[in-house]
Amino acid sequence: MAKDKAAETAEDAPAKGGKKKMIIIAAVALVALLGGVYKFVLAKPAEAEAKEPEPGITLTLDPININLADGHFLKLGISLLFTVEGSTGHGEPEGSAALDDAISLFSGEEVSVLSVPKNREKLKKELLEMVNEDYHHGVMKVYFTNFVMQ
Numbered sequence: 001m002a003k004d005k006a007a008e009t010a011e012d013a014p015a016k017g018g019k020k021k022m023i024i025i026a027a028v029a030l031v032a033l034l035g036g037v038y039k040f041v042l043a044k045p046a047e048a049e050a051k052e053p054e055p056g057i058t059l060t061l062d063p064i065n066i067n068l069a070d071g072h073f074l075k076l077g078i079s080l081l082f083t084v085e086g087s088t089g090h091g092e093p094e095g096s097a098a099l100d101d102a103i104s105l106f107s108g109e110e111v112s113v114l115s116v117p118k119n120r121e122k123l124k125k126e127l128l129e130m131v132n133e134d135y136h137h138g139v140m141k142v143y144f145t146n147f148v149m150q
Contacts, residue, residue: 053083055140061095063146066106074106074114077146080131086138097134098142102127111149120147 063077080098105127106114113119128142 056084101130
């Protein structure tokens with residue numbers, strides 16, 4: 001009789017283990033299905049959250065002369081592209097803060113540094129960061145409209 005009970009237990013063990021595996025697989029499949037439904041149907045798309053700001057007005061400033069190193073100078077003209085939010089409110093933006101930032105950034109710079117396009121792009125990005133501090137992050141882009149070194 002002991003052999004019969006051992007035989008029955010051995011036969012029941014694979015059946016119980018098989019049922020457990022099926023339950024686990026079904027649970028994992030259900031979780032995966034629910035996750036997919038959430039991601040594609042219920043969750044907001046990432047593009048909607050990281051929406052580009054809408055361009056507003058462009059303020060073009062008169063060129064200024066900036067003293068460079070070794071007696072050289074830079075004639076620099078810039079335009080500021082504001083966002084719609086940065087364009088509205090207190091009338092047309094005034095550009096003296098941006099010109100002051102440009103003077104601070106470019107004064108005393110070497111002509112050899114400014115002659116390299118990659119360096120000019122880096123300085124343009126720095127100028128954009130400086131200008132955005134002054135204009136409360138309302139400037140989308142800075143354009144060089146005049147860039148003449150002598």
